[in-house]
Amino acid sequence: MRLVLVGPPGAGKGTQAEFIAANFGIPKISTGDIFRANVSGGTELGRMAKKYMDAGDLVPDEVTNAMVRDRLAEPDAADGFLLDGFPRNVAQAEVLNGMLDELGSPLSVVLDLEVDFEEVVKRLSGRRTCKKCGHVWHLEFDPPSTGGVCDKCGGELYQRDDDQPGTVRRRLEVYADQTAPLIDFYRNEDRLVAIDALGAVEDVTERAIAALTPFAD
Ligand code: AMP
Secondary structure: OEEEEEOOOOOOHHHHHHHHHHHHOOOEEEHHHHHHHHHHOOOHHHHHHHHHHHHOOOOOHHHHHHHHHHHHOOHHHOOOEEEEOOOOOHHHHHHHHHHHHHHOOOOOEEEEEEOOHHHHHHHHHOEEEEOOOOOEEEOOOEOOOOOOEOOOOOOEEEOOHHHOHHHHHHHHHHHHHHHOHHHHHHHHOOOEEEEEOOOOHHHHHHHHHHHHHHHOO
């Protein structure tokens, strides 16, 4: 299955991506995770990307597209993948279509996680991520048992720089202006399936898997 997840920041894409990818046995490719790994690794790509990320803006398309092209060429992506956070605008979606045309393997489906904006702000402000394993917790909705420590691996939890209120506002604007048009783009291509992403994590995962199963090869 070649799958793209779309939805506003805080819709739960990263969390659901882990479960969905595991269920269908495909790698999860998250552009945000790749950028963050480069930022913590102090690479040139990370230094360049950080100023856009901290401002809540998109990293330039040329950089992001090249990074995705390289990642999709890795052997583990040959039999399918889940893209989380890419494409983020219509130009990236067109480039992705071009890459997949070259490979002769178009997208199977695009899953839209629907959540209203008020909920998204609540979710982003309480979000805490594990430095070690990357698992995402929420202070209110999915709290770790000991504050500040990951129950899965004992790693330290942190709040993403771009989850601070000012940056969250900018990320939501960028979503509305640049990313939301993807929903119509994929609807016109007849690839879009939408689910309600409100409610318990397990319930949303169940809805997602039920919606996607008809597209599994
Ligand atoms: P995310 O973890 O998906 O919310 O991404 C965090 C940040 O990484 C975004 O706010 C952007 O600055 C950058 N980013 C992630 N994916 C993309 C993309 N497809 N295009 C441009 N920038 C991106």
